Amino acid sequence: ELKVEQNPLFLSMQEGKNYTIYCNYSTTSDRLYWYRQDPGKSLESLFVLLSNGAVKQEGRLMASLDTKARLSTLHITAAVHDLSATYFCAVGWTISVNTGNQFYFGTGTSLTVIP
Amino acid sequence: GAVVSQHPSWVICKSGTSVKIECRSLDFQATTMFWYRQFPKQSLMLMATSNEGSKATYEQGVEKDKFLINHASLTLSTLTVTSAHPEDSSFYICSARGTSLSYNEQFFGPGTRLTVL
Numbered sequence: 001e002l003k004v005e006q007n008p009l010f011l012s013m014q015e016g017k018n019y020t021i022y023c024n025y026s027t028t029s030d031r032l033y034w035y036r037q038d039p040g041k042s043l044e045s046l047f048v049l050l051s052n053g054a055v056k057q058e059g060r061l062m063a064s065l066d067t068k069a070r071l072s073t074l075h076i077t078a079a080v081h082d083l084s085a086t087y088f089c090a091v092g093w094t095i096s097v098n099t100g101n102q103f104y105f106g107t108g109t110s111l112t113v114i115p
Numbered sequence: 116g117a118v119v120s121q122h123p124s125w126v127i128c129k130s131g132t133s134v135k136i137e138c139r140s141l142d143f144q145a146t147t148m149f150w151y152r153q154f155p156k157q158s159l160m161l162m163a164t165s166n167e168g169s170k171a172t173y174e175q176g177v178e179k180d181k182f183l184i185n186h187a188s189l190t191l192s193t194l195t196v197t198s199a200h201p202e203d204s205s206f207y208i209c210s211a212r213g214t215s216l217s218y219n220e221q222f223f224g225p226g227t228r229l230t231v232l
Contacts, residue, residue: 033220042208042226043159088158096172100147100212103221105159 002027004091006106014114016078021109023072023089031092031101032065032072036085037108043088046074079113086110118142119211121224128199129232136194136227138209145211148192149221150184153206165192189214199231 003026013019023032031050035043047056049065049072056063060083062075072089089106118141128134138148147166151159163179165171165186173179181203183195192211196203206228210221 035223040228043223045223048220090159100164101221102149102161102164103210104161105151108158110156 002091002093002104004089004104004106006087006089006109008109009107010110010112012112012114013076013079015080018078019076021074021076021087021111023074023091023106025070025072025091025104025106027091027093028067028070029091029093030067032063033090033092033103034061034063034072034074035088035090037088038085046087076111079111081113081115084111084113117213117222119145119209119222119224121207121209121227123227124225125228125230127230127232130200131198134196134199134229136196136207136209136229138192138194138211138224140190140211140213140222143211143213144189145192146189146214147212148186149210149212150182150192150194151208151210153208153226155206159208162194196229199229201231204229204231 005024007022034046047063052067054065060077065072087109090103092101094101120139122137150162153159161174162177163171163173165184167186167189171184186192206226208226209224212221
């Protein structure tokens with residue numbers, strides 16, 4: 001069974017603090033995506049990680065991928081209020097030739113940054 | 116590049132009616148389109164995968180007779196919720212994947228919020 005789990009589900013943190021969101025998945029994959037979703041909106045692509053050891057950074061966010069551990073992390077540095085949103089990881093799996101690379105989303109992490 | 120649109124943005128309908136949602140890739144050709152459903156404060160659940168010109172592949176537990184998917188061209192896929200009921204109220208998001216390597220990833224539409232009264 002394909003499972004993608006995120007931890008924590010809810011996170012409240014003060015501005016200026018650091019924290020890491022974890023994304024674990026159950027089956028081997030080398031395609032891992034991170035998205036941000038604001039209330040009532042669709043998904044905004046943050047990072048695409050395509051190989052073991054991949055690390056990408058954009059502003060206060062940094063994502064990494066360990067395919068052997070089936071784990072990706074999204075690290076937040078010196079959080080600011082504007083980062084408040086829900087963050088999803090998604091794992092890409094190719095189930096069949098017909099469907100190609102399908103995405104299976106994690107449970108989501110709702111982040112609130114308190115001023 | 117890689118823009119995906121959805122229409123309508125939101126729709127309110129009476130129970131028992133059918134609702135059609137369109138998903139368009141505006142600046143690339145999408146051989147594959149995906150439909151997701153998201154309930155409030157939950158994750159996105161893949162409903163089905165559609166390839167242009169062929170029948171959609173539905174995920175387990177998704178009623179294909181209730182959620183009709185048509186992918187008639189390389190830029191348009193439609194999702195029709197037939198005989199909608201209040202429990203079908205949700206946020207429906209489509210994504211599209213292109214033919215060239217640059218567009219091999221999925222690009223997401225803005226979503227359609229369906230409310231069934």
